[in-house]
Amino acid sequence: AKLGRRAEAEKIYDELRREPRIDPRRASDLTLIAYVLGKKDEALVYFKEMLQFAVDIPDGHLSLAYDPHWDEIKADPRFAPLFP
DSSP states (O other), X not given: OTTSOHHHHHHXXXXXXXXXXXXXXXXXXXXXXXXXXXXXXXXXXXHHHHHHHHTTSTTHHXXXXXXXXXXXXXXXXXXXXXXX
């Protein structure tokens, strides 16, 4: 979406949302794609789901704090309090 391929990003987002079960990787992908597409409320829902999975992953929250993929989202006031 950031590269001007919004239609492709929307298609991927819709496909991921149709999957019956959310897993940590899918929650992460859905969070990032929804955020970039401007669907920040949806992104927040998926991010909170992802955080629930991160509790069970060793250093899960730590990787969120330092992974540059999350920099833009960390700067958003709605998401910032949820980061470690």
